Amino acid sequence: MSKINNKNLDKVLPVLPEISLDFKKIMNFSTHTYWGIKEEDKERFAKLMTEAQSLVEPGSFLGDNLFTWARNNSPLEDVPFRNSWEANLTNKADEAIVWRRYICLCRLPLLTSFRRFC
Numbered sequence: 001m002s003k004i005n006n007k008n009l010d011k012v013l014p015v016l017p018e019i020s021l022d023f024k025k026i027m028n029f030s031t032h033t034y035w036g037i038k039e040e041d042k043e044r045f046a047k048l049m050t051e052a053q054s055l056v057e058p059g060s061f062l063g064d065n066l067f068t069w070a071r072n073n074s075p076l077e078d079v080p081f082r083n084s085w086e087a088n089l090t091n092k093a094d095e096a097i098v099w100r101r102y103i104c105l106c107r108l109p110l111l112t113s114f115r116r117f118c
Contacts, residue, residue, distance in 0.1 A: 033096035075102035
């Protein structure tokens with residue numbers, strides 16, 4: 001089995017846009033759709049997460065039971081992906097799992113092309 005080198009990866013992985021390192025230009029994402037919160041605590045949890053987002057640097061992501069900050073939000077900066085994602089939203093869960101969909105989509109070319117390099 002041969003190894004995949006960087007030269008081969010360049011042919012397989014999607015080209016990503018330039019990432020801004022300016023905190024004033026970094027996008028935030030927030031959706032209050034999550035799973036595993038007691039029904040009676042959902043409103044309180046949403047308020048606490050909104051407060052937590054206000055305490056951190058830009059580049060926050062709140063969705064799909066994930067909260068992170070000071071990161072670039074590649075799914076939102078990748079305009080072709082974002083346009084497709086927005087055009088195909090059918091419910092709040094679709095919105096919340098944007099990061100998961102993006103990671104799976106970006107990995108797909110690598111997974112399907114990996115066999116060519118083995």
